[in-house]
Amino acid sequence: MKQEGHIVKSYDEEIRDIKNNIVDMGSLVENQLKDSLQCLKDKDTEFAEKIIENDNVIDKAYNTLDQSLVEILGKRQPMAADLRTIFSAIKINKDLERIGDHATNIAKRVAVAEIVLPEKPSRDIINMGAQVNIMISEVIKAFLEFSDQAAKKVWLMDRQIDEEYLGILRQLLTYMMEEPKRITACTSLLYMVKDLERIGDYVQNIAEDIYYAVSGEPLFDGNPDPTWEAILPKKK
Amino acid sequence: MSNSKILANGVDVYYGSKQALFGISMDIKEKEVTALIGPSGCGKSTFLRCINRMNDLIEICKVSGSIKVDNEEIISEKTDVVSLRSKIGMVFQKPNPFPKSIFDNVAYGPTIHGLVDSKNDLEEIVHSSLKKAGLFDEVKDRLNEPGTSLSGGQQQRLCIARAIAVNPEIILMDEPCSALDPIATAIIEELIDDLRLNYTIIIVTHSMQQAARVSQKTCFFHLGELIETGETNKIFTNPDNTKTQDYITGRFG
Numbered sequence: 001m002k003q004e005g006h007i008v009k010s011y012d013e014e015i016r017d018i019k020n021n022i023v024d025m026g027s028l029v030e031n032q033l034k035d036s037l038q039c040l041k042d043k044d045t046e047f048a049e050k051i052i053e054n055d056n057v058i059d060k061a062y063n064t065l066d067q068s069l070v071e072i073l074g075k076r077q078p079m080a081a082d083l084r085t086i087f088s089a090i091k092i093n094k095d096l097e098r099i100g101d102h103a104t105n106i107a108k109r110v111a112v113a114e115i116v117l118p119e120k121p122s123r124d125i126i127n128m129g130a131q132v133n134i135m136i137s138e139v140i141k142a143f144l145e146f147s148d149q150a151a152k153k154v155w156l157m158d159r160q161i162d163e164e165y166l167g168i169l170r171q172l173l174t175y176m177m178e179e180p181k182r183i184t185a186c187t188s189l190l191y192m193v194k195d196l197e198r199i200g201d202y203v204q205n206i207a208e209d210i211y212y213a214v215s216g217e218p219l220f221d222g223n224p225d226p227t228w229e230a231i232l233p234k235k236k
Numbered sequence: 237m238s239n240s241k242i243l244a245n246g247v248d249v250y251y252g253s254k255q256a257l258f259g260i261s262m263d264i265k266e267k268e269v270t271a272l273i274g275p276s277g278c279g280k281s282t283f284l285r286c287i288n289r290m291n292d293l294i295e296i297c298k299v300s301g302s303i304k305v306d307n308e309e310i311i312s313e314k315t316d317v318v319s320l321r322s323k324i325g326m327v328f329q330k331p332n333p334f335p336k337s338i339f340d341n342v343a344y345g346p347t348i349h350g351l352v353d354s355k356n357d358l359e360e361i362v363h364s365s366l367k368k369a370g371l372f373d374e375v376k377d378r379l380n381e382p383g384t385s386l387s388g389g390q391q392q393r394l395c396i397a398r399a400i401a402v403n404p405e406i407i408l409m410d411e412p413c414s415a416l417d418p419i420a421t422a423i424i425e426e427l428i429d430d431l432r433l434n435y436t437i438i439i440v441t442h443s444m445q446q447a448a449r450v451s452q453k454t455c456f457f458h459l460g461e462l463i464e465t466g467e468t469n470k471i472f473t474n475p476d477n478t479k480t481q482d483y484i485t486g487r488f489g
Contacts, residue, residue, distance in 0.1 A: 004487045004488065007486055007488065008486060011486065077445055078485070079444055079485050080473060080481050081481060081485060084473065216473065
């Protein structure tokens with residue numbers, strides 16, 4: 001649905017600011033993840049400390065945006081597409097903040113890792129992280145373009161992330177079984193891969209929110225794919 | 237699924253040579269609140285006034301098409317307008333109590349319609365109407381004071397009590413809260429929610445939020461046409477029509 005400007009111009013400006021702030025928030029968490037992966041690659045504990053500190057910047061941006069969203073709700077009492085946009089922005093902001101936390105977690109584990117992390121799974125995690133970062137960047141693009149189809153495309157990208165997650169999980173289990181001395185190191189990596197998997201899920205949430213904001217319909221009614229299980233249930 | 241109370245089909249209205257409504261068709265269900273929204277001059281009040289034949293009072297106004305109330309055609313010379321209006325109460329934008337006592341304001345309708353046999357009956361109707369309008373407790377000790385001595389919100393509830401005293405089935409409200417403060421408005425909205433259990437209500441309002449709060453169905457008028465009608469929840473979160481969307485989000489007026 002093509003949108004004209006509001007009669008009240010300042011309302012347009014406020015919505016534009018909200019959108020810009022979401023994009024800024026997206027860039028912040030994208031960088032946070034990029035830095036965390038770099039610091040994992042370099043095993044740079046000093047850099048890790050800086051990244052951990054940087055999480056405050058994300059939290060602050062989250063709070064500021066959250067406050068302006070509450071204000072716009074109170075002041076404008078948005079309707080229809082505006083209502084859906086603001087409502088989605090509230091959720092997207094929250095999910096981005098959580099993504100920031102998960103990205104920071106990776107740096108936290110690098111900061112305390114006094115042990116040598118096995119090369120192969122570390123590399124795989126860095127590659128998986130790069131893919132997750134593409135998802136973040138794409139979902140922010142979908143928000144900026146206000147495109148339900150672009151959002152759906154990003155949503156589907158998570159399937160690949162879940163596959164990677166399972167692959168690395170198996171790899172780490174094998175490492176641990178082969179050499180129990182590696183358990184501590186592998187556990188650190190296990191947490192990291194889980195962080196990335198969770199980020200993928202949050203990006204999916206964001207994609208669903210964008211889809212709803214644009215179309216007014218849920219992306220999926222009920223379980224999108226009941227046959228798919230990233231985490232296989234234990235056999236009874 | 238509730239039944240149709242009012243069924244309009246192809247209603248055209250002309251003021252002289254100027255056409256004000258273009259082929260309005262609408263199905264209004266029993267015991268629901270239907271909100272008519274749209275910019276000034278879009279025809280929503282004109283349509284509301286067709287339902288109780290108030291447009292008859294305007295000489296240059298011509299109404300054609302069909303409106304059935306309880307399956308009976310009312311756009312017809314044979315329609316008994318007095319009995320139609322006893323079935324359809326109306327509340328206006330500005331509270332307009334008669335220059336009479338609170339009691340007499342409410343007693344007037346039942347008396348002229350011959351609905352009462354005794355003084356006791358009349359008192360009973362006045363009291364119960366005031367109670368239904370949520371006003372009784374505030375005025376029970378001063379029923380003989382003039383209706384105009386009440387506050388704006390109380391006067392509007394007095395007008396609602398006056399409307400329901402003749403035991404109507406339908407209540408038409410033409411911007412009933414536009415002259416009231418937010419608290420008086422909230423009280424009227426709460427009242428509308430209660431009245432819906434027994435009456436079919438059609439409300440014209442300029443407040444989107446009010447339409448969203450009080451109604452189950454919303455109809456959007458623009459330039460004399462009915463653009464979109466649907467479930468209120470749907471209209472205010474995801475309307476089908478671009479014009480509806482632009483109007484309710486404040487993009488044109």
